[in-house]
Amino acid sequence: MIPLRVTSGCIGCGQCVMQCPTRCLMIRNGKRVYVSSENCSLCGHCFAICPVGAIEIFNMTADQCQVDIKNLQNIDTIIKYRRSIRKYNPEPLQREVLEQLVDFTKYAPSACNFRPLRFLCLSRHCMDEVGAMIAREMSGQFPKLPQQQDQLDIVFRGAPHCIVIYVESNHTHTGMDDAIITMTQLELLAQSKGIGTFWAGMLKTQGNLSAQIKQRINLQEDDMICGCLGIGMPALKYKRSVGRIPYHVDFLE
Numbered sequence: 080m081i082p083l084r085v086t087s088g089c090i091g092c093g094q095c096v097m098q099c100p101t102r103c104l105m106i107r108n109g110k111r112v113y114v115s116s117e118n119c120s121l122c123g124h125c126f127a128i129c130p131v132g133a134i135e136i137f138n139m140t141a142d143q144c145q146v147d148i149k150n151l152q153n154i155d156t157i158i159k160y161r162r163s164i165r166k167y168n169p170e171p172l173q174r175e176v177l178e179q180l181v182d183f184t185k186y187a188p189s190a191c192n193f194r195p196l197r198f199l200c201l202s203r204h205c206m207d208e209v210g211a212m213i214a215r216e217m218s219g220q221f222p223k224l225p226q227q228q229d230q231l232d233i234v235f236r237g238a239p240h241c242i243v244i245y246v247e248s249n250h251t252h253t254g255m256d257d258a259i260i261t262m263t264q265l266e267l268l269a270q271s272k273g274i275g276t277f278w279a280g281m282l283k284t285q286g287n288l289s290a291q292i293k294q295r296i297n298l299q300e301d302d303m304i305c306g307c308l309g310i311g312m313p314a315l316k317y318k319r320s321v322g323r324i325p326y327h328v329d330f331l332e
């Protein structure tokens with residue numbers, strides 16, 4: 080059984096239903112939400128958005144996962160409160176804001192201090208075309224994707240921009256580690272300023288397989304896409320953090 084429970088406190092507002100990325104919640108008789116499928120990834124977004132804290136995850140209650148949302152400059156708070164944002168205000172961010180965020184990434188660690196990363200910022204027009212290309216190219220694996228992409232923008236989740244981090248072919252051995260660190264820092268920094276982000280993994284996966292997609296975003300065929308971050312102002316606000324089960328650590332002497 081999925082360790083996710085909708086309690087009797089549910090008021091049937093349906094915010095969790097809208098937010099579930101795998102569409103596994105439904106409202107019964109317009110009154111109570113229930114878990115309608117086993118596809119739950121336990122991401123906790125329903126738990127984090129519920130205005131009355133009526134969902135439990137891994138036996139944890141909303142009260143146990145409160146964070147001081149006004150204090151996002153605190154690193155503990157921002158790590159707990161960061162979520163993959165999948166609902167955006169379509170307004171673009173100012174170019175200076177994006178430039179400042181990217182500028183901060185120069186402080187991230189880099190293997191041998193090579194600093195090989197290159198950045199692209201895709202606009203919505205480009206994302207519409209690339210999203211459709213990705214959906215078409217992945218339709219063998221996911222037959223419904225082209226239609227879903229058309230209706231819901233599964234690839235870019237409605238974000239107004241996507242930052243692509245890539246390296247040229249002579250830096251593929253260290254670029255990926257640098258990029259993952261950089262994306263992580265960039266995401267936390269953005270979310271500490273109230274800007275939403277999510278890892279647009281489909282562009283990384285399919286983009287690295289497709290000469291057409293690389294061409295559309297001005298990359299050389301042997302460039303390696305290391306990470307893609309959808310970014311923009313969120314059109315929703317989570318109320319709390321999420322319940323997570325801790326990783327185990329073995330201590331060796």
Ligand SMILES: Cc1cc2nc3c(=O)[nH]c(=O)nc-3n(C[C@H](O)[C@H](O)[C@H](O)COP(=O)(O)O)c2cc1C
Pocket residue numbers: 100120122161162163164165236277278279280281282
């Ligand atoms: C490498 C990677 C790729 C991801 N790709 C996608 C993606 O393509 N679309 C998406 O909506 N979320 C994507 N995510 C977000 C995960 O689904 C998300 O991190 C997870 O469900 C936990 O939720 P949280 O980030 O809100 O804590 C990706 C995350 C990672 C780390």
Ligand code: SF4
Pocket residue numbers: 083098099100101102103104114118119120121122123124125126
């Ligand atoms: S935990 Fe995530 S996947 Fe599971 S029901 Fe809630 S929102 Fe949906």
